[in-house]
Amino acid sequence: MAGVTIASLHKRFGAVRAVDDVSLDLSPGEFVSLVGPSGCGKTTLMRIVAGLERAEGGTVSIAGRDVTGLRGADRNVAMVFQSYALYPHMTARQNIALPLVMRRLGARQRLPLVGRAWPGTRAALAGIEADVIATAESLGLGHLLDRKPAQLSGGQRQRVALGRAIVRRPDVFLMDEPLSNLDAALRVQTRKEIVDLHRRAGASTIYVTHDQAEALTMSDRVAVMMAGRILQVANPTAVYDDPRDLRVARFIGSPRINTLAAEIGADGLVRVAGQAMGLAASARGAHVYALRPEHLVLAPAPLMQGRGLAARVEHVEFLGEALLVHARLTATGEDVVARIAPEDRNRLPADGVVGFVAAPGRGLLFGADEARVA
Numbered sequence: 001m002a003g004v005t006i007a008s009l010h011k012r013f014g015a016v017r018a019v020d021d022v023s024l025d026l027s028p029g030e031f032v033s034l035v036g037p038s039g040c041g042k043t044t045l046m047r048i049v050a051g052l053e054r055a056e057g058g059t060v061s062i063a064g065r066d067v068t069g070l071r072g073a074d075r076n077v078a079m080v081f082q083s084y085a086l087y088p089h090m091t092a093r094q095n096i097a098l099p100l101v102m103r104r105l106g107a108r109q110r111l112p113l114v115g116r117a118w119p120g121t122r123a124a125l126a127g128i129e130a131d132v133i134a135t136a137e138s139l140g141l142g143h144l145l146d147r148k149p150a151q152l153s154g155g156q157r158q159r160v161a162l163g164r165a166i167v168r169r170p171d172v173f174l175m176d177e178p179l180s181n182l183d184a185a186l187r188v189q190t191r192k193e194i195v196d197l198h199r200r201a202g203a204s205t206i207y208v209t210h211d212q213a214e215a216l217t218m219s220d221r222v223a224v225m226m227a228g229r230i231l232q233v234a235n236p237t238a239v240y241d242d243p244r245d246l247r248v249a250r251f252i253g254s255p256r257i258n259t260l261a262a263e264i265g266a267d268g269l270v271r272v273a274g275q276a277m278g279l280a281a282s283a284r285g286a287h288v289y290a291l292r293p294e295h296l297v298l299a300p301a302p303l304m305q306g307r308g309l310a311a312r313v314e315h316v317e318f319l320g321e322a323l324l325v326h327a328r329l330t331a332t333g334e335d336v337v338a339r340i341a342p343e344d345r346n347r348l349p350a351d352g353v354v355g356f357v358a359a360p361g362r363g364l365l366f367g368a369d370e371a372r373v374a
């Protein structure tokens, strides 16, 4: 099994620093998701690791070997894209077999292979067939091998693309939004298949996604990237509960974390909308107090009046397993969202003004530079 070491990578496009001093270590067999807003540099970073893009500085090592100067084809890395990139004139069997056939054939024979349907298919496939069938079976594609991509559903096509990546037994999988063309139910199912597959294959995986649920459920660690830099790499629980940076706190979690203006006085108490929030800090002055919606809880009934953060309820969304209460703090006009249990709906008072308190130990405090303070 091979680990990956990405050290101080830099890549600019004109004035845009697409990848700005990025370092990331994957242990052998580790699954790391790369998340971040559109344009933050995820795809560029993947393309550099794959050898499809040249970095201006920094190195990529796989299994302890510096591969920075090697062509993609010589890195034993397999990439899976959102767009599947299957050859439409080839069957699923031929698409999956292609990397093995390419490996077997000399460079001169490769070119015509891509341009038109297989010359010498039978001979080339003879020793490869068993691998292709085993891979297809593991993906539930065994009965579909003779179909062409146009005769397959989106999910089946993506599985063929995965099969083509797996069959090579690469050291590293690079997956760039592989599920984003699938509908919600199929995404959930395929996400489990990818995790199972990853476990079986044992290759290190970097997985780019826009979907936080995917990142949080699938990964050993999540790397949060913004404006070309990785802000935090940590296990999913830590990225969610213990963000080191306000931008990470805001990016991870849906609905977004509540962020409120906070003031720390000489007594060291953190005050939000004039209320002490049960959090102390050594710093002074203006800060940002952040609290996840599920940690903004209705004050117990006797405290409702005059205790906690008073807020006027704007509207309530029913999610099935929870209610989202959208409210506005009466003291400051700041908007908040609280996630409460559906059975607590009858605790929302008729006049629409509620008191919220923070779940103990859950408030996060950030300084003016967005770094975590407490």
Ligand code: ATP
Pocket (backbone or CB within 6 Å): 013, 014, 016, 017, 018, 036, 037, 038, 039, 040, 041, 042, 043, 044, 045
């Ligand atoms: P998305 O989530 O939308 O796919 P991303 O995080 O993958 O975005 P990249 O595609 O890596 O982001 O792009 C990073 C930045 O580099 C963007 O500002 C993009 O416009 C720019 N960029 C990427 N490729 C090129 C290119 N070939 N030429 C010029 N600029 C580019």
